[in-house]
Amino acid sequence: MNNQDQSLIFEISTPGRIGFSLPEMDVEAVSIEDILPAEYIREEAAELPEVSELDIMRHYTALSHRNHGVDSGFYPLGSCTMKYNPKINENVARINGFAHIHPYQDEAVVQGALELMYDLQEHLIEITGMDQVTLQPAAGAHGEWTGLMMIRAFHEANGDSARTKVIVPDSAHGTNPASATVAGFETVTVKSNEYGLVDLEDLKRVVGPDTAALMLTNPNTLGLFEENILEMAEIIHSAGGKLYYDGANLNAVLSKARPGDMGFDVVHLNLHKTFTGPHGGGGPGSGPVGVKSELIRFLPKPLVAEKDGTFFLDYDRPESIGRVKPYYGNFGINVRAYTYIRSMGPDGLKAVTENAVINANYMMRRLAPFYDLPFDRHCKHEFVLSGKRQKKLGVRTLDIAKRLLDFGYHPPTIYFPLNVEECMMIEPTETESKETLDAFIEAMIQIAKEAEETPEIVQEAPHTTVIKRLDETLAARKPVLRYQA
Amino acid sequence: MKHRYLPMTEQDKKEMLSDIGVSTVDELFHDIPESVRFKGEYKIKPAKSESSLLKELTRLAAKNADLKSYASFLGAGVYDHYTPIIVDHVISRSEFYTAYTPYQPEISQGELQAIFEFQTMICELTGMDVANSSMYDGGTALAEAAMLSTGQTRRKKILLSSAVHPESRDVINTYAKGHYVDVIEVPYKDGITDTAALKELISEDIAGVVVQYPNFFGRVEPLKEIEEIVHAHKAMFIVSSNPLALGALTPPGKLGADIVAGDAQVFGIPAAFGGPHCGYFAVTNKLVRKVPGRLVGQTVDDNGKRGFVLTLQAREQHIRRDKATSNICSNQALNALAASVAMTALGKTGVKEMAIRNIQKAHYAKKSLQEKGIEAVFDGPTFNEFVIKLPAAYKTVNDRLFQKDIIGGFDLGRVYPELEDHMLVAVTELRTKDEIDAFVQELGDSHE
Numbered sequence: 001m002n003n004q005d006q007s008l009i010f011e012i013s014t015p016g017r018i019g020f021s022l023p024e025m026d027v028e029a030v031s032i033e034d035i036l037p038a039e040y041i042r043e044e045a046a047e048l049p050e051v052s053e054l055d056i057m058r059h060y061t062a063l064s065h066r067n068h069g070v071d072s073g074f075y076p077l078g079s080c081t082m083k084y085n086p087k088i089n090e091n092v093a094r095i096n097g098f099a100h101i102h103p104y105q106d107e108a109v110v111q112g113a114l115e116l117m118y119d120l121q122e123h124l125i126e127i128t129g130m131d132q133v134t135l136q137p138a139a140g141a142h143g144e145w146t147g148l149m150m151i152r153a154f155h156e157a158n159g160d161s162a163r164t165k166v167i168v169p170d171s172a173h174g175t176n177p178a179s180a181t182v183a184g185f186e187t188v189t190v191k192s193n194e195y196g197l198v199d200l201e202d203l204k205r206v207v208g209p210d211t212a213a214l215m216l217t218n219p220n221t222l223g224l225f226e227e228n229i230l231e232m233a234e235i236i237h238s239a240g241g242k243l244y245y246d247g248a249n250l251n252a253v254l255s256k257a258r259p260g261d262m263g264f265d266v267v268h269l270n271l272h273k274t275f276t277g278p279h280g281g282g283g284p285g286s287g288p289v290g291v292k293s294e295l296i297r298f299l300p301k302p303l304v305a306e307k308d309g310t311f312f313l314d315y316d317r318p319e320s321i322g323r324v325k326p327y328y329g330n331f332g333i334n335v336r337a338y339t340y341i342r343s344m345g346p347d348g349l350k351a352v353t354e355n356a357v358i359n360a361n362y363m364m365r366r367l368a369p370f371y372d373l374p375f376d377r378h379c380k381h382e383f384v385l386s387g388k389r390q391k392k393l394g395v396r397t398l399d400i401a402k403r404l405l406d407f408g409y410h411p412p413t414i415y416f417p418l419n420v421e422e423c424m425m426i427e428p429t430e431t432e433s434k435e436t437l438d439a440f441i442e443a444m445i446q447i448a449k450e451a452e453e454t455p456e457i458v459q460e461a462p463h464t465t466v467i468k469r470l471d472e473t474l475a476a477r478k479p480v481l482r483y484q485a
Numbered sequence: 486m487k488h489r490y491l492p493m494t495e496q497d498k499k500e501m502l503s504d505i506g507v508s509t510v511d512e513l514f515h516d517i518p519e520s521v522r523f524k525g526e527y528k529i530k531p532a533k534s535e536s537s538l539l540k541e542l543t544r545l546a547a548k549n550a551d552l553k554s555y556a557s558f559l560g561a562g563v564y565d566h567y568t569p570i571i572v573d574h575v576i577s578r579s580e581f582y583t584a585y586t587p588y589q590p591e592i593s594q595g596e597l598q599a600i601f602e603f604q605t606m607i608c609e610l611t612g613m614d615v616a617n618s619s620m621y622d623g624g625t626a627l628a629e630a631a632m633l634s635t636g637q638t639r640r641k642k643i644l645l646s647s648a649v650h651p652e653s654r655d656v657i658n659t660y661a662k663g664h665y666v667d668v669i670e671v672p673y674k675d676g677i678t679d680t681a682a683l684k685e686l687i688s689e690d691i692a693g694v695v696v697q698y699p700n701f702f703g704r705v706e707p708l709k710e711i712e713e714i715v716h717a718h719k720a721m722f723i724v725s726s727n728p729l730a731l732g733a734l735t736p737p738g739k740l741g742a743d744i745v746a747g748d749a750q751v752f753g754i755p756a757a758f759g760g761p762h763c764g765y766f767a768v769t770n771k772l773v774r775k776v777p778g779r780l781v782g783q784t785v786d787d788n789g790k791r792g793f794v795l796t797l798q799a800r801e802q803h804i805r806r807d808k809a810t811s812n813i814c815s816n817q818a819l820n821a822l823a824a825s826v827a828m829t830a831l832g833k834t835g836v837k838e839m840a841i842r843n844i845q846k847a848h849y850a851k852k853s854l855q856e857k858g859i860e861a862v863f864d865g866p867t868f869n870e871f872v873i874k875l876p877a878a879y880k881t882v883n884d885r886l887f888q889k890d891i892i893g894g895f896d897l898g899r900v901y902p903e904l905e906d907h908m909l910v911a912v913t914e915l916r917t918k919d920e921i922d923a924f925v926q927e928l929g930d931s932h933e
Contacts, residue, residue, distance in 0.1 A: 005790070006594070009602050009829055020569055020835040025842060026918040027849035032733060032841055035848055036866045040705050040735050046609040048833045053571055056829055060575040060599070067595030069583030077585060084490055085583045088535055093757075094573075096553045097546025103759030104559055104895055105550060106883065112548030113758050123529050138621035138760070139815040141802070149663060178802035178812035183663045187807040225516040255523055256514050262521045272815065280819030281596045282586035282618070282779070284761030300659075321662070323655035326562065326624035327759025339542065344488070345532025351486040354510045355493045361513055362501040378505075378513050405591055413588075416803070433492035434501065465591040468787040475784035475796040479773065481615050482605040 009059050010483050013049040019056050066466050068410050074436050078382045078413035078425025079221055081251050085278035089336035098335050103327040107312050114311035117304045120338045128267050129260025130290030135329040136300045141175040143268030143287030148183035149321045150298040151213045151242045163212040169198050171417040176215045185212055192419055196222040196375040203235055211241035219252045219380035221417040233263030250274045252380035255350035265292045275337035286333035300324045355430035356381040363428055366441045370448040374420050382427035384420050395451040395458045397422040403461035407443040556920035560870050560911025561895035562650050563756045567915055569830035572753040576823050590794045597793035600781040603825040610731045611745040612738025613767035618779040619821040620764030623748030624653040627725045628660035629777045629811055630744040634693030634721035635666050642667045642690050646678040648700035651900040676702045676863025683714055693721040699730050702863055703870030712741035730868045732840030744768050753827030754820050763820035777811030839914055843869035847912040850921045857929035870911045876932040879906050886927050
C-alpha cells in the first residue's frame with residue numbers, strides 16, 4: 001500500500017470469504033434462466049467486497065477512530081446545535097414495534113405509531129405556537145421548501161400569482177435561497193445593519209406587491225435576536241407577504257418566545273438539532289413544518305388525525321400541496337425527538353434554552369478580549385467572532401480552526417455567516433459543562449497568543465491528526481469519486 | 486432544575502452570570518420584545534424518568550403489529566429483508582452517529598471514507614459512473630432526477646410511467662409544480678410501461694422519461710426497448726431501481742440509463758413506518774457537476790497521504806445559494822453507512838445469492854397460488870413481487886390473514902381503481918416455506 005495507513009474495504013477483499021448468513025433455502029431453487037429473459041440477467045457480478053465478519057468490524061472500528069462526534073469531544077459547530085444525543089432515544093427507536101412496522105399496514109394495527117405521531121404534532125404545536133404541524137419533511141431544507149410551496153399555494157389560491165419573490169437576509173443559511181429557487185421563487189436579499197440585524201429601511205425598499213414571503217432565522221445566524229420582529233412582521237404582512245421562520249436556531253428561544261406569537265405564518269424545525277435527532281454524520285434529519293390556521297388546508301397529505309380515540313391518516317385534503325415525501329416522514333427520527341421532549345418536560349426545555357444562552361454569553365465575554373467581537377451585545381445560543389486581528393498577523397480563521405483540532409476539538413462553523421469577515425460561529429449548547437467551556441476558552445486564548453508569537457504553529461496546523469490538510473483543489477480538478485481496482 | 490443532560494449547577498450559573506455581567510438569566514432575554522415574550526412554561530406533558538418513559542413507550546410500541554412477530558407479504562417499496570446483525574453494531578458506534586456533516590476532513594476521515602465506499606458500491610450495483618453520498622429517500626431522489634433532466638435539456642416536460650411507485654409519482658408531481666414542469670403519465674399495459682403509448686407521447690419537448698425497474702408491480706421493465714425510444718428523442722433516461730434486484734438483473738447503467746435513483750432500504754435499514762430510509766442517486770460522468778447533494782472525493786494531504794474530502798461543492802446550497810443544483814443539505818448519512826455495512830457483509834456473492842432467492846421464493850409462492858386457482862395477473866418476469874386477483878374482497882382476505890399472524894400484501898385498489906381487490910404480494914428471502922404455504926392456504930380458503 002502506498003502512502004496510506006487506512007485501507008479501503010475493497011483493498012482487503014479476498015475471493016472466497018463471506019460475511020453473511022442468509023436464511024435457509026427451503027423451496028425449490030428454480031434456475032433464474034427459466035424466469036428471466038437472458039438480456040435482463042446480470043452477467044458480471046457487482047464488485048462488492050468479500051470479507052469476513054471480523055474484517056468488517058475491524059474496518060469500521062478503525063474508521064470510527066478516525067471520526068470526531070459529540071461523544072468524542074466538544075463540537076461547537078454554530079447553527080448545528082451539536083448537543084448530546086441521549087441514549088434512551090436510540091433504545092426506543094429500536095423497539096420492534098417502532099423499528100419494524102410497515103407504512104402500509106392496516107391503520108388498526110399501527111395505532112401506537114399514529115398515536116406517537118399525533119402527540120408529537122400536538123407538542124410541536126404548543127412549542128412553536130402554530131395551529132397545525134406536518135411531520136412529513138425529511139430535513140430542514142426539505143421543510144423550507146415545503147413551507148414555501150404552501151405559501152405559493154396560498155397566494156395562488158387568492159389569485160395572487162404576481163408574488164414571485166422571497167426575501168432573505170444576507171446572513172441567511174444557504175438553504176433559504178436554494179429552497180426559494182426550488183419552490184419556483186426568485187430570491188431578493190435584504191441587508192443587515194451595523195447591529196447585525198435586518199435593516200428595516202432596506203426591508204421597506206425591497207418589499208412590494210411581488211413579495212411572497214420573508215424568510216427569517218430568529219435569533220439570526222449571528223446569534224442575535226431580531227428585536228424589531230414585530231415591525232418586520234407588520235411590513236411584510238401589510239404588503240400581503242407571509243413570514244417564514246427557519247427553525248435551525250430554535251434552541252435559543254424554547255419557552256422564551258414562540259414563532260407563532262412573533263407573527264410567523266410558517267415555521268420548520270430541525271428535530272435532529274434542537275430535539276436530539278441525532279446528527280448521524282449528516283442525517284437522517286427530520287424537518288416538521290408548522291403553520292397558522294389560514295395555511296392548514298395546504299399542508300402535505302396525509303396528516304395524522306384523531307377521532308374518538310382512534311388515530312388515522314387523513315388524505316381528504318383537496319387543497320393540499322400534495323406529497324413531499326413517500327410515506328409519513330422520517331418516523332424513526334420523530335420517535336427519538338418525541339422521546340427527548342418527554343424526557344425534558346416543560347421545565348426541562350426552559351432550562352435547555354437558559355443554559356444554552358448562558359453558556360454562549362459566557363464564552364463570548366471571556367473570548368472578547370482576544371478576538372474581535374463584531375456585535376457587542378448579549379447573544380442568544382451562539383455568537384460570532386471575527387479573526388480579523390489574527391489575519392493581520394498572517395493567521396487566518398481556517399488556520400485557527402485547524403489548530404483547534406490539535407486540542408481535540410471540533411472547530412466552530414467558519415466563514416459563515418457571509419457578512420462577517422474571517423467569521424467563527426460558536427454554539428456551545430446546554431449539554432456542555434463549565435469545565436469543558438473553560439478548557440476550550442483556554443485553547444482559544446493560547447491560539448491567539450500563538451498567532452502573535454509563533455504564527456507558524458497555527459499556520460501549519462493540524463499537527464496531531466491522522467492526516468494533514470488535504471488538497472481540495474486536486475479533489476475538485478480531477479474528481480476521483482469511487483474506488484477502482 | 487436538575488437533569489442528567491444539563492450539567493450546569495447553581496454555583497456554575499452564579500459564576501457565569503457574574504462573568505457575563507448580569508444578575509439574572511432574564512436579562513439575557515431582554516432583547517425579546519415584551520409583547521412576544523413567552524411567559525411561564527409550555528403546556529406539554531411533564532418530564533418522565535428514564536425507566537418510566539421507557540416503559541410507557543414500550544407499551545405504546547406494543548400497540549403496533551411488528552414485522553418480526555408476523556409473517557409479512559407486504560412490500561410496495563418497503564421490504565422486510567435479512568439484516569446482518571453487524572449492521573447495528575457498526576452504526577451504534579457513536580463516533581459516527583453523533584458527528585455531523587464532515588466539514589473538517591482531518592477529523593472526519595472515518596465518515597468520509599465510509600461514504601466514498603458507499604458511492605463505489607452504488608456505482609457497482611447500478612452500473613453507473615458516479616453516485617452521491619445519499620438522498621432522503623427513493624421518492625425524492627427520483628424527483629430530483631426528473632428535475633435535473635429539465636435543467637440539463639432545457640425542456641419542461643417529463644414522461645412518467647404509471648408503473649412507477651405511486652408515492653414517488655406524487656412526490657415528482659409536487660417537485661414539478663415548484664419548477665413549473667409538466668408531468669405526463671404514460672399508461673401501463675399488462676403490468677409494464679406501454680411502449681406504444683410512450684412512442685405516441687414522446688417528442689422533442691420531453692426532458693426525461695421515468696420508469697421503475699423492477700416496476701411497482703414487480704415486473705422487469707423492457708429497459709432496452711424503452712431506452713431506444715427515449716434517446717431517439719434526445720430525452721434523458723431515468724430509472725428508479727431496487728438495488729438488491731440489481732444483484733441479479735442487468736444494471737440500468739448497462740442498458741443506457743442517464744440517471745439511476747432509488748432507495749437502499751433493502752440493505753440493512755428497518756422499515757420504520759416508512760422512514761428514515763436511504764435514497765441513492767447515480768449518474769453518468771457527463772452529469773457529475775449537476776448532481777444534487779454531497780459528493781466525497783479522494784485526494785492527498787500535505788504529506789502525499791491518501792485522504793477524502795467533500796468535493797465539487799460549487800454545486801451546493803452553502804456556496805451557490807439560489808443557483809445551487811438542489812436545496813438538499815442534511816441527507817441520510819447514517820443510513821448510507823448502514824447500507825454500506827450490509828452491502829459489505831453480503832458482498833459480491835451474497836447480494837447475488839440473496840437477489841436470486843427473492844426471485845425463487847416469489848416464484849414458489851406464485852406457483853403455489855396458481856395451484857389453488859389464484860392466478861397472477863400481468864404474468865411475466867418478476868423480481869420478488871407480483872400481482873394477484875383476490876378470491877374475495879381485499880379487506881376480508883387481509884383480516885383473515887392477520888388472524889393467522891400474516892400481514893397481507895398491498896391493496897392495489899387504493900391507488901389503481903381498475904385493480905380493486907388485487908393484491909401486490911412481496912416474498913423476500915426471509916419468508917419460509919411454511920409461511921408461504923400458510924399464506925397460500927389462507928388465500929385458497931378465501932374463495933367466496
